[in-house]
Amino acid sequence: MRWSPKAAGLIAAALLACGPGDSTGRTSGGAVDDVGRPIRLTAPPARIVSLSPATTELLFTLGAGHRVVGRTRWCQDPPAARDVPSVGDGLAPNVEAILARRPDLVAFYRSAANAAAIERLESAGVATVTLALDRLADLVRVTRLLGRVLGDSLRADSLIEGLEVALAAPATARAGQAPRVLLLAWDNPPIVIGGGSFLSEIVSLAGGHNVFDELDRPSATVSIETIAARDPDVVLVAAGTETASLATRPEWRVVRAIRERRFAVVQGSEFEHPSFRASAAVRQLARVLEGWRR
């Protein structure tokens, strides 16, 4: 594998911004979350409610799965997480269901829809941490922060090192140009994955280039015309997408890659949210894209 210059630069920037890791095992004194709010904890949390699939998986990866006492209904990874009681949705969550789990820390995804719930929990004396976990660079920063909050920075640091090694492993020589990839999330209206998503980084690391990489948001509605003009080499979709019927629609057949049924299909929840399984996602995708090199 090789680093794309952009992803490598972003991760390096994230590492610099975080400074040297705190590996003394202290608690979260002075730590602030991704919206700049101090995390009000005096001891490492023992009962955590996690309100996003990425955070839930990360807590288990950090060895804190036994401290997770609540999750969303979308949190299915790792399989052990399914044994944790669900509190429903992660955006605009049910505060009563969260409080019923008697948490000492609630981990939110950063979204305006969560502002009211955060205020209510804080005023009820429950500490909250809000995390903007969309990209692999975010994963590094958030892992460091959670390691500090959980009082296990050593483990966080070694995980981060492992990820960096896995992603930066020496590139096998690749012949030909990087395939230009359209990441199609939905067909009507057409929704594509932009550069603000970890999937765009995965594509770069796997030796491809997302044709909507310049969009700094995770996803966006675009016109078929724009897709046709960018003329991707291959369309990346999740397993289960009805590619055959898509290729019969007259408006979609204007896009060469769809007309020629150049679909690359990937499977697995490592493509659904950023996690330490990103290196496995990169490996799978690199194999898939290998067939579409020019």
Next chain:
Amino acid sequence: MIRWLVLAAAALVALVAAVAVGPARFPLVDVWRAVLGDGEPTTVAIVRDLRAPRALLAFCVGGSLAVTGASLQALVRNPLADPYLLGLSGGAGVGAVAAIALRLGGVWGVPIAATVGALVAIAVVYRLAVVTGSVLDTKVLLLGGVVVGAFAIAAMGAIMAVSPAPQVRNALLWILGSFSGSSWQAVVLFGAYAVLPLGALYSLSRPLDLLSLGEDPARFLGADVERLKRVLYFGASLLTAAAVSVSGIIGFVGLVVPHAVRIVWGHIHHALLPAAFVLGGTLMVVADGLARTAFAPVELPVGVVTALIGVPVFVLLVRRWQG
């Protein structure tokens, strides 16, 4: 006469601009060559198979919604009536959300399910409003539409809350309205379908004038009021259901265009309906053009744009004609 010429010119300019301009920027020379079928194949396909059918479909849908709105406003004698008033948008929404939640296959799944939902809502509201024999009570029609719509929106929320499919939220984006599914196939299908209800509504221009006076005066003046109401209701509803199937739910055009046209053309439906069709179509083409290009490559929901440009235009019109 001048009013008609200005309107026709505006429509023509809007249609030409919609084909000439898009998020993929081509020199006008290339667009012209592409129209003639000459040049780089992708450019030709974008101009001839994406932009042209999209502009025409937007025009037909916008025009149909405006005619529907004008007819329904006359039917229920309420200036707030719009094509989705009678529970149709809710029914379509439930259909779309259910299709995604149940993973009903294929790219046609959502539009077909939405149309079925709309037709069910039409039938339920009609059944509610038919009292004693075959008399259609327009007050009950109005109320029935509102409560069926409210029920449908609640059902939609419930399906979204419990569905295990995370994609179900994408149904909301579809419902917000978009012409991204446009093709010549869609233009031909919609056009062939819309001719009949549009013709039926236009042929009722004179009875519609009478109906705006009230049901009893219309009856005294010789209109077959009960038959008129039924034809109006089904013509307007089926036309809107077809619009929903190709473009989702696009608000505002059907509500405000008829009022804008009344300000300029007066209340006689013989002129009102054709003018509403052309103005509604023009507004929709302009709105879709802005939706495609204003924040390119990101596309806005077209319903957002119809309201953003329609409201100021309407306010200007009202002030101008009051003064």
